Amino acid sequence: MTTSPLTSDQQQFTEQLLAQMTLAEKIGQMTQPEKNSVKPGDVARLALGSVLSGGGGNPEPNTPAGWRAMVTQFIAEAQQSRLRIPLIYGVDAVHGHNNVVGATIFPHNIGLGATRDAELVRRIGRATALEVAATNVRWNFAPAVSVPQDIRWGRTYEGYSQDPRLVSDLAVALIRGFEGDGWTAPTAVLPSVKHFVADAATTWGSSTRAQSFDRTLSNATMTQDFRELLERGAWQIDQGNAEIDEATLRAVHLPPYRAAIEAGALNVMASYSAWQGLKVHAHRYLLTDVLKGELGFQGFVVSDWEALDQLHPGDYDRCVVDAINAGIDMVMVPFDYERFIGSLTRAVDSSAVPLARIDDAVRRILTAKVALGLFEQPHTDERLLALVGCGAHRDLAREAVQKSLVLLKNAGALPLDPHGPEVLVAGADADDLGAQCGGWTISWMGGRGPTTPGTTILEGLRAAAGPDRVHYSPDGHVTRDYRAGVVVLAEEPYAEGMGDRADLTLSAEQAALVARVRARCEQLTVVLLSGRPLVITEHLPAWDALVAAWLPGTEGQGVADVLFGRVPFSGRLPFDWPRTADHLRRGDGPAPLFALGEAAAALEPVMGD
Known part of the structure; x- marks a missing residue:
């Protein structure tokens, strides 16, 4: 009793x-x-x-x-x-x-x-x-104590892991x-x-939520047309039917x-x-x-x-x-x-x-x-x-960011040297606080830009190495070569079924951005801001380092701390990372590209100011 x-x-x-x-x-x-x-x-x-x-x-x-x-x-x-x-x-x-x-x-x-x-x-x-x-x-x-099984689900980031x-x-x-x-x-x-219970076990295509555009959906701030989102997979799995056995x-x-x-x-x-x-x-x-x-x-x-x-x-x-x-x-x-x-x-x-x-x-x-x-x-x-928003709490959030980053590949690109040659940082998402925070931030869907006080990844990198040593190009178009380049790529902010997506590959624009920076950098690091693993298998051979930064929130300095080696990488994958675009549900298809719990070897921290 x-x-x-x-x-x-x-x-x-x-x-x-x-x-x-x-x-x-x-x-x-x-x-x-x-x-x-x-x-x-x-x-x-x-x-x-x-x-x-x-x-x-x-x-x-x-x-x-x-x-x-x-x-x-x-x-x-x-x-x-x-x-x-x-x-x-x-x-x-x-x-x-x-x-x-x-x-x-x-x-x-x-x-x-x-x-x-x-x-x-x-x-x-x-x-x-x-x-x-x-x-x-x-x-x-x-x-949320969901155990997400299909990472196409827009609420995947609300789950701690696929491990109960x-x-x-x-x-x-x-x-x-x-x-x-x-x-x-x-x-x-x-x-x-x-959400009690098995909300994370629903079957793709079983949701009926989008059949009526009601007051709730009309209150959502969306950067894209609702029909376009539906075509991309919105409301295909969230609120659907879990067909699993007892x-x-x-x-x-x-x-x-x-x-x-x-x-x-x-x-x-x-x-x-x-x-x-x-x-x-x-x-x-x-x-x-x-x-x-x-x-x-x-x-x-x-x-x-x-x-x-x-x-x-x-x-x-x-x-x-x-x-x-x-x-x-x-x-x-x-x-x-x-x-x-x-x-x-x-x-x-x-x-x-x-x-x-x-x-x-x-x-x-x-x-x-x-x-x-x-x-x-x-x-x-x-x-x-x-x-509210006090220094001690922001320090705690910065620590959480540091510990959350997962190093999935490193071929000598990391750690960056804060005292070495200038670093090229590219991608509008590197300087976008809203992209760092994701959905459920100030509004239901979240939003891009300075929606609330905080530090972007770019600001954190510049604070760590000095503004003159970190050069920034939102679109990756530069006129000189660099020894080290960092590209930050992000999913657009979303929440719930509005974030269900059939395709988790990089967009053509993202791939082109990375290609432009790759051509100008001796060593390339890609930092992914995402609410779930993305399909990057075909791109990975051209990258020297890959960091899964998830949705870190307002304290972007935490990302800079780890990229510059002041704090070692310690995060490990909470989810399987899919190998192909056809196998996004756990246990479906070939072995994952990276398995739950996996991470590259931790880097030795570089001490310095």
Whole structure:
């Protein structure tokens, strides 16, 4: 029997509070709208349990203080409701408090997986929790514990690795960082372990998400036409159907959830995807029998953004009944929260949803709020704002970048000599902070350019060797030869299914850029900024060195530190690196070009200023 996260007195308090609640108040606690949809006064009137910011759901101005003021207003309004049940605000702080301009942006999970350093990830979790709590937010929709099998998936970078044991270890470390000194501490942040379960095992071509261009997709900032993205593979695998058998689900995809629950996680987010044809949001066996029963999970399950609508398009009442009865406890209903409240009320009145299921859901929500100490201390200390983007956190992010880089080839090109001949750096991505950070940065899709304060790779290289020793050409057109050249290539920023891609080879423009620099350099190093391995087999013989830098975030100096040998390469591949464009799913086709766990021999550091 799993031990309750609450003391006997806390359990008694929870039961007494539940007994005082009306049906309307209970359903209000089960409702989570997006902040832009909430009408003034509705938090108190409807006793809403939570409000969230979606990706890019930012205040004006987008500053740490602006965030705190916005969130505080919702929390304060909840204190005006009849029972004064505290509201918990949720955000996607998936690599730092990444919606906030000025926050520290850490490497995405794929980079942290390359570090294989659980203690580092714990410290990142603590720093992230402090920056999140500074804005009065106490719920973070992280960690993703996906175990990606097909790297065409646009969420591959949200997975730590293809190794379930490594995923489990790093997820637990992040959760420990979120907890800090204990769940009741005012800087503890509730983790949301996602997306339950096997979201990373779906079959290419099984997604139906792009069949309608709805409000969610219209809110996405895209640099390309939506139809063009669909032609390139967008929404082909994300939110699709996992056709795997139960043995594979249990062996590969379930272990990180078991580990997270044992570490004290009190929230799990359900997956949009289906398992063997049935959407997880309607899957009672997975949500109730396995998660809550077999794994002993005593927290609450939250739905994903508008996910209920996908269960039975055109029959919303049936969607609500099936999801709640399956085990969804809180519903992320970003736009039409009163429609959800009305639908669930009718379902209870007609006995389509038993009142006991409502009480179970609300008890779970209250349990998490009591465990976080929100009833005693609904607000955090405003002085924490000084920690957002602070020097110590940026130093930590720089360390994470250093440890995340994986050296895949080196034929004498690295380390660069900071005191030697001038170095040519080429590629617009070398001086693009947004490209370094990727998706889920300031906005849902992310974006190119100086979207938030930070240091680009070019700036880091120039700081390390001096501006006169690092020459820069965005397009690779130069009029002289160089002993050493560095080309930085990046995927465009993307998130979720918008980043599904059928083709992971370099573009013609990227190949031409590298060829121009190759012709002008005695030794060529290619640095890849990507959310997954890319197919580079045909190009690799012409490169002297290859560095997988993933999506390192705001601290580009970390890349420079390692390229110049001040810090040795230590990262190892968290994923298999495919050999061909026809074999992008793990275990499909010939042996990988580089295997999970692989790296070239570490370089000896070069000491110097």
